[in-house]
Amino acid sequence: MAVINGCNIPEDLYYLAGDKLVWARFEDDGTVTAGVPDPGQAVAGKVVAVTPKKLGRSIDRGKSMGTLESGKWVGPIPAPVSGEILAINEAATANPSLVNDDPYGEGWIVKLQPSNADEDKAELVTGQAAVKAFQQLMAERDISCQ
């Protein structure tokens, strides 16, 4: 796992390019688990509320699949792929600090059933390309997890 300014960036995950901070894991069963990456939770600060869209809701890639609220910011969590919301993480909605404490584990936000997985996957960045993209973004925006 790469570490930039104290932020963990797992190279096996996929990320939306640009400054829309979200990670995606393509599961063996064809679903996609998504959440907020370490730099994203660091920018937001202490998360006080996570409000995913309703189950069954179809979302386009890049559009909001839920809302993240911290003490200083409220904003959308962009969907990494287009698809339908299959599951929401009730543990994170009940205990939003999971997003800060374990962003890639217990702090996941939703599971999606992708409608166009292959095409969307090709639009995401992963591996070293993702690490480079985060390095640039974090330098530009002075993001640190330390």
Place this chain on the structure above:
Amino acid sequence: MAINDVDVQTKDVVELLGDKVKGPVETSLDICAHCGICADSCHLYAGTGDVEQIPSARAQQLEKVYKRYYTKLGQIAPRLVGAEDLDEEVLDRLQRIAYQCTLCRRCALYCPFGIDNATMVASIRAFLAEAGRIPPALEEHTNNAYEKGNTLAISDEQFLDRIEWFEEELQDAVDDDEATIPLDKQGARILFVPTPIQIMRFPSVIISAAKIFHAVGEDWTLSTRRFDGTNFALFSGEEAKRNEMAQRLVDEMERLGAKVLLLSECGHSYWAMKYAAEHWLHKPLPFKVMNIVELLAQYISEGRIKLDPSVNPKTITYHDPCNLSRKGGLLDEPRVCLEAAAEDFVELSPCREKAWCCGGGGGVITIPEYDEVRLAAGKPKAEQIRESGAEVVATACDNCKLQLMELAERYGLDVSVVGVVDLVADAMIPDEEKE
């Protein structure tokens, strides 16, 4: 000490002092009997117990330095009349008392002579601003707005990005993919001007307002040029910047040809444009100025929106923002909204024009070095919220919201803080469900 006897640097400051105090403020200083009746009306004194915070003590401090340079006795025998030199220590004290006061005007209601201490404090701020004594964080906030167009320095790109998201949320809320948040719509009846903190931290205010406008078919727009209704120069005391910021809103109204300037859940932006801008700019405003709460009360009274109070079943109280209620006259309007939107609305005691200031106004919330005083000053508000038994505190001002949230944490209040607009939007009955 006559003005000509002081050193050059002090002389400039003394002349500034004279400029700001001569006239009505000087008259108030003459009238103030230092009876101290104002003491118990001031949340700062009630919360901190610091006698320096008594409104008449502020007047007395100003009077001490003023008469040192502008009265014969003060010049000849300063100790005899309690006059003080305008030195660094006194400047520091003036800065503290002027920028910790929230300009709430509660003391004016209790003064037997009707002295408006806030006007006096505003004159101290204006003097300190010209003397280079604005607290740095407040100055930065003001400069952001003046130089970059908004207090949080939100870029055009960020603004449009947020609007795109607000529009998605609106479409979701009203189940209409065609629902839009109009931008720069020429000739719209209403120009709605939110605040930067609503764009970044309290977006539900804008989304809720858009939802209500959608329901009534309002002809409205946001502006891409002016999306900050706040005027922090009013707080810093920088009169030229304050006037310029007001003028920018006037210019934008004229550019878009709107009839109503609608300010959002922000107390001072409403007061500034409704009551002060005409005086600052020396001309009548060619449009109407309204607050969002006022417009919502109108919609409710006219039956243009129907509300289901059972959607908001918790015990809800209302904190009157000083700039909207005591200074702005919007006493009934928020109550029209809350009585229609909430099942169990209870009043704080006292409330309306006699409401305790929450302690977060006047720009003090931007000044970190005053945080402890600000939170102590909020104690009377915290106590009355606790006594009300409310589970939710509604209000219609960003700075009040921020302060109330911090007060809840500091004083262990088990309450949530919400905006009136959100409560109304949540309780709105969709068209298809109306009888």
